[in-house]
Amino acid sequence: MTRKIIRTRREDLPSAEEFEEMVKPLLDRLFAVGRRLTGNEKDAEDLLQDTLLRAYRNMEKFELGTNLGAWMVKIETNLFRNAYRQKKIRPGRTDFEIAEAFHEEARCHESPDRLPTEELLDDEVLRALQEIPPEFRAVVDLAVFEGFSYAEIAEAIGCPIGTVMSRLFRGRRLLREKLREYAERTGMQIES
Amino acid sequence: MKCPEARQHLYPFLDDELDVPTNLDVLAHLHVCSRCADLFEEERQFNDSLRASQRSVTFAHDSRLRVLERFRRQAKPTPMRRLGSSMRGVAGIAAASVLLISLVFLAISLTSSSGLALSAAKIHERAIERHDDLRSWPIDSKTLEGYVRGRFEHASLQFLDATSLGVLGGRDCSQLEPGAVQVGLSMEGRPVSLYILSGAEYDLSEFEMRESGGRSVYVCPARRCAIVAWRCGDLIYALTGAVELEGALLSNVPSAH
Numbered sequence: 148m149t150r151k152i153i154r155t156r157r158e159d160l161p162s163a164e165e166f167e168e169m170v171k172p173l174l175d176r177l178f179a180v181g182r183r184l185t186g187n188e189k190d191a192e193d194l195l196q197d198t199l200l201r202a203y204r205n206m207e208k209f210e211l212g213t214n215l216g217a218w219m220v221k222i223e224t225n226l227f228r229n230a231y232r233q234k235k236i237r238p239g240r241t242d243f244e245i246a247e248a249f250h251e252e253a254r255c256h257e258s259p260d261r262l263p264t265e266e267l268l269d270d271e272v273l274r275a276l277q278e279i280p281p282e283f284r285a286v287v288d289l290a291v292f293e294g295f296s297y298a299e300i301a302e303a304i305g306c307p308i309g310t311v312m313s314r315l316f317r318g319r320r321l322l323r324e325k326l327r328e329y330a331e332r333t334g335m336q337i338e339s
Numbered sequence: 340m341k342c343p344e345a346r347q348h349l350y351p352f353l354d355d356e357l358d359v360p361t362n363l364d365v366l367a368h369l370h371v372c373s374r375c376a377d378l379f380e381e382e383r384q385f386n387d388s389l390r391a392s393q394r395s396v397t398f399a400h401d402s403r404l405r406v407l408e409r410f411r412r413q414a415k416p417t418p419m420r421r422l423g424s425s426m427r428g429v430a431g432i433a434a435a436s437v438l439l440i441s442l443v444f445l446a447i448s449l450t451s452s453s454g455l456a457l458s459a460a461k462i463h464e465r466a467i468e469r470h471d472d473l474r475s476w477p478i479d480s481k482t483l484e485g486y487v488r489g490r491f492e493h494a495s496l497q498f499l500d501a502t503s504l505g506v507l508g509g510r511d512c513s514q515l516e517p518g519a520v521q522v523g524l525s526m527e528g529r530p531v532s533l534y535i536l537s538g539a540e541y542d543l544s545e546f547e548m549r550e551s552g553g554r555s556v557y558v559c560p561a562r563r564c565a566i567v568a569w570r571c572g573d574l575i576y577a578l579t580g581a582v583e584l585e586g587a588l589l590s591n592v593p594s595a596h
Contacts (some may be wrong), residue, residue, distance in 0.1 A: 163414040167407060174406070192402055192592065199410045272392045291389055299355050313401035316350055331542060 160206045172197060173216045180220055183288050184227045186277035193311030194230070198223040220293055221303040224285050228304065275325035289313050340368040345375050353383055 163167065171176075176204075177198060202219050208219055276284055279306035285304060289295040290311075297315075301308045345368040351357050352365050369376045 163411060166414070167410065174403055175396075175398045179393055179403075183393070184398065188399075188402070192406055194410050195404050196413075197407070200413050201510045203410070203414055258487075263580060269392050269396060291386060292393060297351075297354070312351070315354075319350065322389075 163203065163293070164175065166203050166206070169215065170219070173219060176216060177219060179224055181227070182214060183273065183276050183292060184224070184281075184284060185239055186273060190272055192219065196221060197226050197230075201226060217293075217295070217299070220289070220295075221299075224289060226283060228281065267298055271329050275322050275329060278325045279318055279321040283314050283321065286311055287315040287318035287322060291319070342366045342368075342372060342375055345372070347368070347376070349379060349382060352379065366407060 172333060174195070177190055177195050181194040181198070185191050185194055198219055206223075209215065266338050276287070279287070286300055289300045289303060291298070295303065297308050297311050300306075300311045300315075304311070306314075345444050348357060348361060348365050352362065357365065367381060
């Protein structure tokens with residue numbers, strides 16, 4: 148399919164049908180992002196729905212020549228963060244004390260715990276993601292799964308790069324800890 | 340660089356977020372510290388496993404149809420939305436006026452010497468961040484010195500011969516690659532870092548990219564060496580000379596074709 152060029156003059160903005168054609172190839176990616184953020188397919192579908200509408204109504208803000216998928220992922224992440232703030236999406240347990248404990252560990256420059264070495268399954272990753280605070284989850288998702296640079300994440304969520312790095316560090320450590328706990332419970336091999 | 344400092348850079352290193360000198364420092368440390376090398380490699384594998392776990396996630400066909408149907412329904416313009424559209428035009432004109440006035444004030448402020456100096460400094464800083472000054476070879480010693488000094492203002496810079504390299508614990512890379520530029524840094528008389536910068540051309544068919552996702556470490560198992568290269572479009576610039584691999588690093592190298 149030929150990629151359409153988005154023009155930012157208002158009279159040249161795509162119709163709903165044209166927009167739909169443009170975003171069809173992005174739906175799998177946007178759904179996967181939403182699923183990791185919300186933890187279930189129903190909320191992911193709603194989040195994707197809101198993302199499509201928000202993007203379509205703000206097409207004049209889309210910069211010509213930039214990545215449409217990345218722009219929509221940013222919108223989706225921000226919608227999730229706003230929804231979380233308004234408690235539309237109820238997050239899993241958020242344990243900031245655990246996060247702080249990991250932060251302290253980082254200050255001591257200790258070696259992190261050993262990692263599960265077997266293949267990780269989608270549902271266990273999804274479950275572990277839901278057990279870390281949403282603000283950390285969003286940053287981990289953008290960096291690890293979506294390959295955003297720190298600067299892009301900072302711009303997307305409106306935080307300084309230092310905050311992004313801090314959240315990313317804590318989020319990764321928490322995610323790993325959750326996966327390690329899960330691996331121990333299910334008898335998965337852990338490197339010693 | 341010692342272990343605690345290298346480990347502080349773990350995630351920015353894996354995410355390709357370090358500047359070139361720090362990246363080289365970390366790599367140099369990983370070449371000599373098998374514990375950190377193992378740790379970094381393990382974390383990289385963990386990241387790969389996380390990504391791999393999500394590759395099979397698909398958006399069910401009926402859900403896709405449902406979402407698109409709801410989008411079509413909601414995207415239809417309403418009278419209120421049409422009114423909103425026209426009002427946005429008025430708001431746009433107002434915003435443009437404010438922007439124009441701001442630009443006039445900005446132009447006035449930039450005519451002061453401090454404003455110009457700040458602006459030039461920022462441009463220079465950004466250029467260094469993008470490594471613009473390293474985009475062409477051969478790099479002259481003045482540019483190189485400026486580049487390194489810009490990074491480490493309190494460090495003294497030395498261009499090293501093979502003997503000095505030995506003192507610093509480095510290898511004489513000129514044996515592996517003639518013409519490599521070797522730079523040592525010292526802080527208060529103590530050697531703290533060593534870079535081997537090179538613009539040599541390599542036959543990249545001999546090398547395999549160690550990692551995907553933008554990390555540009557190329558390894559040559561047959562020659563037991565690696566280069567750190569920086570890709571710019573279709574061109575590849577080597578930033579380090581060939582560095583000998585050993586231990587864990589070599590054992591993790593993909594097999595040669």
